[in-house]
Amino acid sequence: MNKELPKTITSRQLVRMLKDASGESKGKKFCFLIGAGASISSGIPTGADLAREWIREIEEDCSKGDFARWKNKVGISEDNVGEFYPKIYEKRFGHIPESGYDCIRHYMEGKEPSLGYLILANIMVKEKHNVVITTNFDNLLEDAIRTYTQEKPFIAGHEALADYVPKRSDRPIILKVHRDLFFHPFSDQEHTRTIQTAWVGILDRFLSDYFLIVLGYGGNDESLMDYFTSLKNRKQIYWCVYNPGEEPSNPDSENDLSWREHLWSKLSSKAQNILNANDFLIAINGFDIFMYDCYAALGYKFLDEIEKIKRPNPMHELLEATYRRLENINVQRKEISEIKRSLSQETSASYRNVLSGSLGYLFDANQETDIDKKDKIYQEGIAKYPQDADLLGDYASFLHTIRHDYDQAEAYYKRALEVEPNHANTLGNYAVFLKDIRHDYDQAEAYYKRALEAEPNHANTLGNYAVFLKDIRHEYDQAEAYYKRALEAEPKDANTLGNYAHFLITCRGDLKRADSLIRQAFENTDENEGTKPLLAELWFYRYAHYYEEWGAEAEKELAALLNAGAKSIGWNLAPDIELARKNRHPHIEQLEAFAKKLTEKA
Numbered sequence: 001m002n003k004e005l006p007k008t009i010t011s012r013q014l015v016r017m018l019k020d021a022s023g024e025s026k027g028k029k030f031c032f033l034i035g036a037g038a039s040i041s042s043g044i045p046t047g048a049d050l051a052r053e054w055i056r057e058i059e060e061d062c063s064k065g066d067f068a069r070w071k072n073k074v075g076i077s078e079d080n081v082g083e084f085y086p087k088i089y090e091k092r093f094g095h096i097p098e099s100g101y102d103c104i105r106h107y108m109e110g111k112e113p114s115l116g117y118l119i120l121a122n123i124m125v126k127e128k129h130n131v132v133i134t135t136n137f138d139n140l141l142e143d144a145i146r147t148y149t150q151e152k153p154f155i156a157g158h159e160a161l162a163d164y165v166p167k168r169s170d171r172p173i174i175l176k177v178h179r180d181l182f183f184h185p186f187s188d189q190e191h192t193r194t195i196q197t198a199w200v201g202i203l204d205r206f207l208s209d210y211f212l213i214v215l216g217y218g219g220n221d222e223s224l225m226d227y228f229t230s231l232k233n234r235k236q237i238y239w240c241v242y243n244p245g246e247e248p249s250n251p252d253s254e255n256d257l258s259w260r261e262h263l264w265s266k267l268s269s270k271a272q273n274i275l276n277a278n279d280f281l282i283a284i285n286g287f288d289i290f291m292y293d294c295y296a297a298l299g300y301k302f303l304d305e306i307e308k309i310k311r312p313n314p315m316h317e318l319l320e321a322t323y324r325r326l327e328n329i330n331v332q333r334k335e336i337s338e339i340k341r342s343l344s345q346e347t348s349a350s351y352r353n354v355l356s357g358s359l360g361y362l363f364d365a366n367q368e369t370d371i372d373k374k375d376k377i378y379q380e381g382i383a384k385y386p387q388d389a390d391l392l393g394d395y396a397s398f399l400h401t402i403r404h405d406y407d408q409a410e411a412y413y414k415r416a417l418e419v420e421p422n423h424a425n426t427l428g429n430y431a432v433f434l435k436d437i438r439h440d441y442d443q444a445e446a447y448y449k450r451a452l453e454a455e456p457n458h459a460n461t462l463g464n465y466a467v468f469l470k471d472i473r474h475e476y477d478q479a480e481a482y483y484k485r486a487l488e489a490e491p492k493d494a495n496t497l498g499n500y501a502h503f504l505i506t507c508r509g510d511l512k513r514a515d516s517l518i519r520q521a522f523e524n525t526d527e528n529e530g531t532k533p534l535l536a537e538l539w540f541y542r543y544a545h546y547y548e549e550w551g552a553e554a555e556k557e558l559a560a561l562l563n564a565g566a567k568s569i570g571w572n573l574a575p576d577i578e579l580a581r582k583n584r585h586p587h588i589e590q591l592e593a594f595a596k597k598l599t600e601k602a
Contacts, residue, residue, distance in 0.1 A: 005260045005264050005277065006264075006276065006277060006278075006279040006280055007277070007521075007550050008256075008259060008262070008263060008281045008282065009280050011282050011293065011559075012281075012526060013524070014238055014282050015290075015294055015297045015522050016043065016522055016525075017523060018123075018213075018294055018521075020522055021127075021129070022126075022129070023125075023127070023553040028211050029128050029129060029209065029211065030210060030211050031131035031132065031210035031212055031213070032131070032212070033212055034120075034132055034134040034215045036135070036216060036217075037215070037216025037218070037242060038216030038217075039111075039331070040216075041114040041116065041137060041183065041288050042114045042138075042140055044140075047218075047220065050107070051082060051084065051088045051089070051449070052081055053090040054088050055088060058088070058092055067074040067581060070091065076088070078345055078401040079282075082220045082268070083270075085187070085192075085220060086189040086192045086222075086322070090189055093187075096531075100187060101184060101185075102185065104137060105181060108139075112137065112140075112143070112325055113140040113141070113144035113148075114332060115291070115292065115329055116287045116288035116289075116290070116292070116338065117141055117143075117160070117291075118148050119292065119295045119300070120141065121144035121149055122148065122149060122150055123291075123298070125145065125150075126298075126300075127298075129169065130172050131206050131210060131466075132172070132174050133175045133177065133203065133212075134174065134175070134176055134177070135178050135217070135221050135224060136178075137178065137179070137180060139182060141153075141174060142155050143168065143493065144540060146459075146567075152171070153171060154173045155165060155174045156173070156175050157178065157179060157183050158175060158179055158189050159177075159196035159198040159359075162175075162196075162199050162201070162202050163201075163202075163596070173197070176190065177203075178191075192223050194223050195224060200227070207235065209235070210235060210236065211238065211489050212233040212236075212237045213240065214237060214240055215287050215290065216240075216242075216287045219270050219271025219272075220268050225254075225270035225271065225274055225517075229274055233455050234341070237279040237280070238272075238282055239275060239279065239282065240272065240283075240284045241281055241282065242281045242285075242286060243266065243284065243285075244285045244286060245285065263281040263283060267281075285339070288332065289339060292336050303333060306329065306330050306333065307330050309323075311323050319578075336383075347505040350368060350418065358388040358391050359390075361378070361384075361385070361391060362394060363378065363399075364493070365378050371403070374402075375403070378395040379395075379485065380396060388419070389417075389426065392416035392426075392427060393413070393417075393429065394409075395412050395432075396409050396415075396416055396429065397429050401434050406433075406437050409437075410430075410433065411436075413426060413433060414568040417430065417512060422454040424455035424458045424461065425458070427447050427448075427450050427454060428448065428451040428458060428460055428461035428464060429470075430447050431445075431465075432464050434447060435468055435570070436569055436570030439570075444468065444472075445468065445473075448461065448464070448465040450464065457489045458489070459496060460495065462483075462486035462489060462496075463483065463486035464495075465483075466486060466496075466499065469573045470503055479503060480503065480507075494520075494524040495534055496520075497517045498518065498538050498541075501515075501517035501538075501541065502541060503516040504517070505545055505577060505579070506575035511545060511546070514545075515546065518538055518542065521534070523575045532561055532564060532565070533568045535561055536558060536561040536598055539554045540554075540558055540573065540576070540598060541576070543558055544573075544577070545576070545579065547585060556595055559594075562594065566585060566599050567598065567599075572599075574595075576595070577591060577595060591593065
């Protein structure tokens with residue numbers, strides 16, 4: 001394969017990017033390209049599904065010989081039906097165009113927006129990601145905006161309206177490049193071969209300004225794909241590929257060539273033609289599930305307690321449709337929650353099945369989110385495998401960072417090192433414990449050095465030793481050298497990215513480079529109990545040093561994490577407060593209170 005493929009990121013990383021660019025952030029803006037796949041759960045078939053049905057009808061209406069000759073001439077096979085939608089449409093309805101329009105209208109009328117559309121509608125209204133480009137004819141998105149928000153969208157449902165699209169507007173904007181259902185939409189070859197000229201200017205403007213997220217779109221449309229081929233100045237494309245339940249075999253999926261090739265193979269040839277090495281492929285479990293993940297990440301609450309809304313009895317007929325919609329949304333939410341739980345269990349089970357002995361306990365403990373249950377799993381594993389250094393060291397770290405039971409933690413660190421004296425991970429974690437909790441700096445440095453002797457390229461230890469050199473020894477050039485070594489060993493280590501950003505802020509005054517590293521740290525951090533301290537640190541940096549851009553959101557996120565028990569005991573935030581005071585931070589007392597709550601023992 002000669003062409004360099006797009007990179008891959010996880011759906012969680014894309015959701016994180018969308019979150020980082022939302023609220024009061026002045027970061028990147030996203031727009032969306034929505035295809036028929038987004039409307040499936042609303043009961044509208046995809047173009048490929050319609051094409052298959054029409055092929056069956058064509059076969060019924062033609063002689064076997066004529067049908068076979070036509071099918072072979074066009075080049076249709078079961079795998080590529082969607083690519084020939086316009087030709088199939090013309091063959092089926094060319095002699096009676098009005099019947100084609102009636103057929104499409106029949107499938108779309110009376111359909112209600114799914115949960116995914118409800119969430120997308122709110123994103124378009126609440127955030128700056130307010131533009132959707134679509135090849136769909138249906139009215140699901142505009143119905144969702146009108147029904148579930150207070151806003152009214154600008155809908156360009158015909159190319160004649162393209163010149164009236166607002167250049168800069170907070171209103172939701174929907175561009176229907178194949179026209180709206182009520183403007184005789186394009187399905188034939190003549191009108192789907194080349195995009196209408198009127199669209200080019202406004203599409204150029206949005207795509208040069210917005211990063212594009214593609215959802216539910218197969219890339220079979222010749223007109224839009226040819227337009228992208230000729231587009232010179234555009235932002236990156238994040239193409240979401242429907243790939244339910246599958247996971248890359250390599251945890252580092254971005255560098256897993258077989259995984260990239262797998263996702264690439266799911267794209268149409270037209271889509272492959274427009275994407276390049278700067279773009280991204282993202283495997284998702286479906287439009288509605290992806291949007292529900294966005295809902296959770298953005299901190300929206302409008303679905304909370306929706307299940308408690310009950311139909312009044314008796315009920316006025318004018319309210320019937322409203323309550324029916326709410327009931328449908330509640331059902332979809334429950335279904336999505338169940339699907340997500342099932343997918344998580346299947347993924348965990350597939351890994352768990354190949355693990356045995358102490359590794360099984362380690363896996364189960366790391367998967368468990370309940371702290372008490374996690375503690376019990378560790379204890380059961382250690383009771384069965386009392387000489388397993390990995391279990392002992394992992395449990396010591398859990399007691400240290402989550403339970404804050406320091407005497408017990410130290411006892412388990414020592415037990416683990418008695419079993420395996422050169423265990424690099426345990427040596428490095430114990431060094432952090434000695435620095436942050438016992439303040440025994442000479443001993444801590446000795447353990448850092450032992451850890452690096454055991455494993456010179458251990459990214460976590462390299463990064464933590466860099467912090468030690470900065471905070472304790474004040475050897476800044478040495479510290480920076482170790483930060484760089486750590487990132488060479490593991491470029492996506494979120495802890496190192498965050499810590500190096502902190503170094504650049506407080507020791508080098510390089511806020512621009514630090515901001516980039518903080519963004520990368522967020523992109524590479526999953527939200528769970530173990531990452532709460534890091535997330536709290538990252539939001540603290542944004543609150544302290546990027547207040548103008550992040551102040552309100554950082555305050556909300558940081559307060560929530562601290563209330564949930566996030567702690568970075570011993571973390572030195574005094575330089576941050578000093579720098580923030582020097583730069584006349586508007587809420588220095590609040591900053592000091594956050595620092596105290598984050599770094600001091602309970």
